[in-house]
Amino acid sequence: MGVKVLMCLLLVKGVTYSRLVNGCHTSYSAAYKGKVTNCQKQNLTQVPLDLPKDIVGLDLQDNLLTSLPNNSFITLPKLRFLFLSHNPLTELQREAFRGLDKLETLEMACDTLSLDVTTYPDGLFQHLVHLQKLFLISSINGDAQFPTQIVEGLSNLEELHINSWPEGGHWPQLQKVKDTLTFLDIDTVGVPILRNTTFEALHDIPINIFWVNGLLSSIETGTLCPFTNLSKLRMSTSYGSSIKLVSITRALQCLAGRRMEEIILSRVVTTGESSVILTEEMFSYLADICVKKVDLSRNKITQVDANAITNSTFFRCIEYLDLSKNMFNGGMIKPVVISMHFMENLKYLDASQVHRMSSSLRQTYATKRQEGLYLSIPPNLSYLNLSGAANANHVRIAVTLTHSDHLSVLDFSRNGLIDIPAYLECCKNLKLLDISHMKIQQNVFNNTNMVTNLETLLVHDVTSDDDMFVSPTEPFFHVMTELKRLDLSGNNLQLINKNTFSNFQELENLSLARNRLNDLSEEILTMVWLKHLDVTSNSLSVISTYQQTLLDDIVVNNGFFYLYMAGNIFSCSCGTLHFIQWLQETDVTLDDHGNYSCILGDGTLSDTATFYAKRTFEWRTCVGHFWLSVAIIGTLITLLSLLVAFLVKKYLPKIEHQLLQVLGYNPGRRPKREDFDYDAYICYESSQYDWPCHCLFKELPQVSPGIRLYLPDLHDPVGCSQAEVTIDALSRSWKIVIVLTENFLKDEWIHFTVLSTVRLMSVNNAISDRVLLLYRDMSSAARARVPHLLLNVVSEEHILDVEDSPQFWTHLCQLILPLAKTTSSSSGYL
Template structure:
């Protein structure tokens, strides 16, 4: 028996030891160097009970994401200094009578379990937790949230007298008992899962009056609020009912008990009710609706996204305490300020402590509407929106930015603009967002003193409108000009950013840039981050390597086939000098050939930080795609013979081609046209069906004004009427009113071939460079089959130099004036197009 007892003790000791080792592998014990508190991290370990070998002196225990179903009296008893417990995202359905017998517990999290507020919390469950300050029991009542019967909330308030923050669910018909009155220190009340149907004047009658913050965000269903529902919270400073469907009209009536008080925040963001017969979706602000809120001294007011379509009698600016405002958010509504713009500006000047103003996403009206004045003649004329019939022209004026305003966002606006000049002199304005400001005129910014502007976003506005509209901004660090049509300024060879030479971050993405002028980016000597993604660069502009401090470069989604050696060397130098360099190359047209072998090796050898885990798609010489990682891993098979056999392969290929051509010409000479037309047409049909190609046009024709008669009188009768091909001509097929840039790009993309008719004035034509670059891009992607150049009344030497890079892929014709050569030219053109 003695030996048996010894063996059992040894086995028990071994099991405890194994359990201890296993627990240490599961839970991580850390000591915060600042607070000196010990934390045990046991999250997501599939635990069903508290580990037995955890240190008894831990202060924080995180058991979130496990499989607990029950908390017993002895589970935490030995952790005498435990102050925080996280039991979120478990399966807890019941708590023992003294489950949290912890005298130092200050924070308890039980969210996303199955604990019912009516019967899961016994009178003594928090009996010894007198120091509990924060209790989070949200997302436990989803199964009971839809009940049509009142539900009793039986929390032991006598044990929670020091509770300051309570996060709890709000069911359809809640009934808070008198125990909540004992939570005399409760200051923050948050209803996370909110399913209430009716908020009456008695709903909160048993809550203590010292609550300062009330949140009922993202409630699930439309509910009705009685006007005196908040009368039990006289000290309320924060009211947040954002994304809750109660209608703005009810929300403004809800503050009736808070009249003549001071509020830190009133958040009525998106409280609109759709498809409601009682409260219309469109809201019209009137003095009657604003009579309660206008008396409150508010620091932050958010009434954004509420479908406010009209302001009556200047009701938006009738607040009695404008000096209290620090933040005002009005975005995503549909009201205009035109008729009382001067009164609104005066109101802004009286908000002397305002630091943030946001009035974005305002689709009020188009800047240049078209009116149908004569229905019989269908005379469509563009009429100036400022002097349209029935409207009188309001004078524009200068707006002086208030000196304390730091953040202004007037983004995505499509409306009339009556502010001609904006003065930012001697202000603290740091952030200005004017992106996608689509109005009839862009204001002029002036500064006669100092300014603090560090962030400016003017994306989505045509660069020719904003160029020259800003003064020297010495403190500007971040500038965004995406979707700004910068390609219109580049040919002018002007210094685009001479007004902000202290930039550190510049975004010029989505601008259809294929080259950069010598002066375009001049003076950006302090630039550290540059985004030129989603443009049309085939080679990297040399000016980039002049930015000595650049450590982040975004070249993604361009037309790069590789990076030149001097650029890769420069990137390595920058990375070594600064210790880091971020480079983005996703979405380019890389090629895995002998010419790009050095670049492929550099991708995986460089210490710079590249995106996509350095694994990009590249096109193989024989067709098809692969990934750069696969190609470099099998480098020998891909590139072993690049240098040794290149001349042999060239000679053999040339000799074979010559012999093959001689044999083919000899065999088919007598039947050349009939054979070529037949097989070429059949081949195209088979290929297009296999690739599912669906061309709208057979030929896109690029021509200047002096070639229009040649196209109309000579080309169209033969190509369309005799040959049955569909042509795309600018004068006939372009949609009226559409963007020239987009319609040309789409038309070339939907054409099987493209013909450039070179005439004396073609070189000076506005769109020829863009159409050539787009044709090169479509040819590279193999969507465009033939590029034909026809020199008419000019020499072939006058062909644009932009075609030189793909000259081997271009079919050239010098159009004769008359004679027998015309027949040969037409036959050659027909062969190419068919």
């Protein structure tokens, strides 16, 4: 039910749809104004019976059909186009095409069909009353009778394409199509000689277009006389034909007095002649024919006689003359260009890509204006193609083209070194100039007369002695206010001078393809009128975010912009994710739908569309790498911070001392004992004064007479601030002896004294081992409570356990006064 509803909606809305039956694809075709079924290359051995009945076109080419039985297409009454070429057909039954009374085009190019009365029975096409185009390309059976009855019933036939003709030219049945047949194309002729009787059956038939293609050896005079209404003649030959150009022009004499649209004689000379000279005799046969277009390209023409081009009807009528791809030598160009004034209606002249013309346009000139070759070209000439017309290494144009106001296209590419004198006054209305594949100089555009009105300038694949586009001594391009298209492709450019495009105010199409650019300059991306930019096959790896913005701005301002970048190998990595996403989401119209080759981070080749499809994974990978780096760096910083904090805590006094020195405090010299009032400050818990006062204070002077000790209970002045007194006493003492007992840290003043001692170490850090610790009757638990702040400034050998022995007092005196001489015994004990 759902499928039926969908089909109804499609039919109501007029949406084009297609379906597949037996491998045949049916779809609507605007060209054929109806449904067309394509059954090409489906290995069909018979015409399918289940084809849609309303189709107007059926393509059965390249299948395996061997026969067409009667009524093969009876179910297709609306069929107008039928293609049966390239099938191994051998049998055509008389009623095979019955029911196709609306058929307009029938193509049967099958080598297996023999063009004779047996294969094509009488009345085969009698039902095709509306047939207009018939293509019968079959094998040739010289001994069989030509099927002259094939035109029976074809009352509307307009075009006949066939590869044979009845011997002797007798074909009376053609009279039945004399009112409609206008186009005759003979692809291959049964015999290589066209006689004056070959086409006698066409006397009363108004053939307008006649094409002859095939292996020809001769054409007789009078062969073309039956074509009384001929307007277009096209003749070409297969390789191996021995026909000569003069015999063809002689046969054209029958067309004298006619007004024709075109005579195409391209590549009629193959093996019959090694070279051709256009003589006065050849053109004398054409003198009274008025033809607009003449094509003599690819005919091995090497020379034109001086008297060949005359003021005849033939040359006065020509509007289009093609002499390209011949073999002209140096004697050719002058008869043509000098006599061009005879061709008063000539608009198009192509003398390009000749093979031997080394001196055709070589003309030496001096710096004087009056010297050189002045040529008067036809006043209506608008297209002049001299591409490859000179193979000399240095071609200097000293040719002034007078009466050249109508010249709009000049192609002078592939002509060696070009040097256009600035004084030449010609081509003021030139619209297109092509000087590609040339060796050019800096002053090539000094002739402003030629470039003022240019709209298209092609300067691709050029060479020069200097890198003119990068750092010219003067602007390479002069002001070209009308230029809309500029092609600089294939010039090996790596950089472009900043002011190269400053004189272009209307440029819409710029090609920089096939260079070595690795960046898009801002000057290009800010050109107001630019609509097409071609940078294919360069060295671009990425387009920056700023450049993306400029490109998007162009779309906003102009409504559209086309950018072509195929052939560049871009980078697909974490750093170019923004660029890859821009390719898929921008409003800029990109070639290849924005899918370009790119190199991944591991060096493998991929494409931008694939990378974009995996952008979430790639983004996570890129972000993962970033945050992994951040985590590692953060961890290292944390560990370093902890290490610094530990070192600062441990060596804070030394650090403070260094800091004070940096800030300007400098004692100048190391302190000495004589600089202090006391040799040792005795710090102790006030409740435990007995041992310091009655033992330590008595024993040390006996070991070292004259030692100066400071005991707070004896020396602290009365009525003064305790803190100031303590700090002053510590500062005036050479060493500080701290007596640690079980409850030492419970005394607040003792805690203050300890902190002050540590701080004083920062000032007098030059005094080595200033603090001594005496453990007296301390348990292990109490020792564990000794502040690390204090232990950090006391070395291990300056921490002593109090003992009742002479050695202890001697050792203590030596630690206080290492240079003092002590007695060997002590007179007091604890």
